[in-house]
Amino acid sequence: MGDDLQYHVDGDLVPASEATVNVRDRGFMYGDAAFETLRVYGGVPFEWAAHAARLRRTCETLGFADALPPAADLRERVAETVAANDLADAYAKLSVTRGVQPGKLTPGEEVDPTVVVYVSPLPRAGVDGERVWDGPARVATVDAESVPDSAVPADAKTHNYLDGILARLRIRGTDYDEALRRDAEGYLTEGATSNVFFVEDGRLLTPTEELPLLPGVTRTLVLELAGEADLPVETGRYGPERLREADEVFVTNSTWEIRPVERVDETAFDVGPVTRRLQRLYDERVEACY
Amino acid sequence: MGDDLQYHVDGDLVPASEATVNVRDRGFMYGDAAFETLRVYGGVPFEWAAHAARLRRTCETLGFADALPPAADLRERVAETVAANDLADAYAKLSVTRGVQPGKLTPGEEVDPTVVVYVSPLPRAGVDGERVWDGPARVATVDAESVPDSAVPADAKTHNYLDGILARLRIRGTDYDEALRRDAEGYLTEGATSNVFFVEDGRLLTPTEELPLLPGVTRTLVLELAGEADLPVETGRYGPERLREADEVFVTNSTWEIRPVERVDETAFDVGPVTRRLQRLYDERVEACY
Numbered sequence: 111m112g113d114d115l116q117y118h119v120d121g122d123l124v125p126a127s128e129a130t131v132n133v134r135d136r137g138f139m140y141g142d143a144a145f146e147t148l149r150v151y152g153g154v155p156f157e158w159a160a161h162a163a164r165l166r167r168t169c170e171t172l173g174f175a176d177a178l179p180p181a182a183d184l185r186e187r188v189a190e191t192v193a194a195n196d197l198a199d200a201y202a203k204l205s206v207t208r209g210v211q212p213g214k215l216t217p218g219e220e221v222d223p224t225v226v227v228y229v230s231p232l233p234r235a236g237v238d239g240e241r242v243w244d245g246p247a248r249v250a251t252v253d254a255e256s257v258p259d260s261a262v263p264a265d266a267k268t269h270n271y272l273d274g275i276l277a278r279l280r281i282r283g284t285d286y287d288e289a290l291r292r293d294a295e296g297y298l299t300e301g302a303t304s305n306v307f308f309v310e311d312g313r314l315l316t317p318t319e320e321l322p323l324l325p326g327v328t329r330t331l332v333l334e335l336a337g338e339a340d341l342p343v344e345t346g347r348y349g350p351e352r353l354r355e356a357d358e359v360f361v362t363n364s365t366w367e368i369r370p371v372e373r374v375d376e377t378a379f380d381v382g383p384v385t386r387r388l389q390r391l392y393d394e395r396v397e398a399c400y
Numbered sequence: 401m402g403d404d405l406q407y408h409v410d411g412d413l414v415p416a417s418e419a420t421v422n423v424r425d426r427g428f429m430y431g432d433a434a435f436e437t438l439r440v441y442g443g444v445p446f447e448w449a450a451h452a453a454r455l456r457r458t459c460e461t462l463g464f465a466d467a468l469p470p471a472a473d474l475r476e477r478v479a480e481t482v483a484a485n486d487l488a489d490a491y492a493k494l495s496v497t498r499g500v501q502p503g504k505l506t507p508g509e510e511v512d513p514t515v516v517v518y519v520s521p522l523p524r525a526g527v528d529g530e531r532v533w534d535g536p537a538r539v540a541t542v543d544a545e546s547v548p549d550s551a552v553p554a555d556a557k558t559h560n561y562l563d564g565i566l567a568r569l570r571i572r573g574t575d576y577d578e579a580l581r582r583d584a585e586g587y588l589t590e591g592a593t594s595n596v597f598f599v600e601d602g603r604l605l606t607p608t609e610e611l612p613l614l615p616g617v618t619r620t621l622v623l624e625l626a627g628e629a630d631l632p633v634e635t636g637r638y639g640p641e642r643l644r645e646a647d648e649v650f651v652t653n654s655t656w657e658i659r660p661v662e663r664v665d666e667t668a669f670d671v672g673p674v675t676r677r678l679q680r681l682y683d684e685r686v687e688a689c690y
Binding site: 117119126127129130131132133134135137138139140141142171172173205214215216217219226228253254255256257258260261262268269270271272273274275276278279281282294302303 | 407409416417419420421422423424425427428429430431432461462463495504505506507509516518543544545546547548550551552558559560561562563564565566568569571572584592593
């Protein structure tokens with residue numbers, strides 16, 4: 111994220127180096143904020159409706175959904191930021207905080223949210239597009255628990271991201287790209303920034319939303335594409351050994367899209383036919399934006 | 401926290417309204433930051449060594465302790481901020497973030513931390529001092545789990561504070577002051593901003609550090625004062641019913657000091673002799689600062 115970019119802070123476009131929030135903003139003091147990361151293809155924020163809906167759900171969980179600007183307003187801020195940077199293909203991150211409040215920890219009812227849009231350039235995607243990653247991912251299963259829903263609901267995408275950061279710290283300095291976490295019972299949940307899928311005998315499997323994980327927008331779209339392609343799908347509770355014994359493994363998020371996995375811990379994988387087929391279907395969906 | 405106050409941001413004193421951090425600061429994006437709240441009595445940061453040690457431990461957990469300025473430097477920033485606001489008695493909050501980094505979620509090794517000192521005026525404390533609270537606390541035991549140590553260690557005091565905020569949201573609009581949480585098995589852990597103590601037959605009890613809770617600096621001092629006063633002390637695992645059946649209950653944090661509890665859920669309590677005795681010993685310890 112370079113300093114020559116323009117960000118959008120509370121309605122104004124400002125150089126990234128001057129894009130600031132007050133230190134009393136609850137987004138800074140407590141991570142008391144919701145966010146979405148999305149891709150813009152040919153000027154179009156991809157899967158916008160799904161991102162806007164999840165942002166609203168997060169704000170409902172945090173108790174300030176009434177203060178969230180309308181989705182059309184937020185979309186316009188993203189579009190303005192992308193345009194101001196002369197971009198057509200971009201990564202965009204939209205954050206909405208509970209803002210500055212006079213009281214202490216207990217949130218006040220009166221909310222003047224802080225809205226920030228970050229962007230950075232990405233290559234053109236779609237059918238003949240370029241991947242944002244260098245190659246397939248190497249993922250490590252790590253002994254880090256996902257925060258249980260009874261503490262902070264995992265389907266809320268918030269600025270409280272230390273659980274993911276601590277998982278990633280366990281693979282810092284190695285050649286792993288992603289750290290897969292587990293729930294209290296040891297079932298795989300998700301990576302620090304991705305959902306995980308695997309293929310067994312032609313069936314597509316991914317951890318169930320009943321586990322503490324963020325059901326990604328890309329995860330939902332992949333499940334939809336699999337359904338359209340009559341690919342058998344199963345969601346459930348799986349230990350790391352199921353993943354290591356799979357035929358194919360891939361991870362998903364809005365930025366990576368569908369990224370094949372070439373290694374889970376010490377086990378190597380090829381990029382398989384189901385992964386390639388889903389990538390093609392995904393690219394075709396993206397291509398419709400251009 | 402009024403706009404006429406001066407805060408300390410990265411080495412400079414600035415009006416609170418102009419005290420900002422960049423939106424790319426990891427403290428804002430991810431709550432990737434450590435903090436301490438403390439009281440300054442007669443210009444002296446109380447229990448400074450304990451706060452400085454815990455801040456270092458938090459930064460160790462987060463993996464950027466090497467970048468933490470020396471404790472003497474941090475203490476000087478607190479003292480400068482207090483002096484710049486013509487205060488002798490104050491609340492102070494010291495935050496240290498991982499700063500802005502070029503990469504994505506996985507923290508880089510190179511850390512240029514952002515250091516912020518907030519202050520606000522408080523009345524003189526000590527033996528003939530004034531309490532910062534209006535009266536004894538009313539606490540509710542809520543069905544909210546503390547984040548388990550295997551996700552984010554509870555003894556790290558970080559800007560990821562949504563678990564406490566979500567617990568407090570459950571008592572918003574009621575006359576409760578504090579929400580007591582539990583671990584996965586239902587044992588009491590701590591309030592959103594306080595540790596809890598209770599008295600049974602002249603013995604002082606508090607949840608053990610083996611549970612996911614932040615062992616407060618005030619909690620440690622209270623245990624020390626109890627030891628000096630030959631008061632029997634026990635730490636362990638207690639359900640909410642133990643608290644409701646206690647003779648006395650109080651909560652502690654650096655700002656509140658020792659705050660008696662007059663109600664736990666529907667059960668009323670008087671301010672008892674053990675609480676008063678510990679308050680007096682605490683006030684005497686504070687008085688030594690003046």
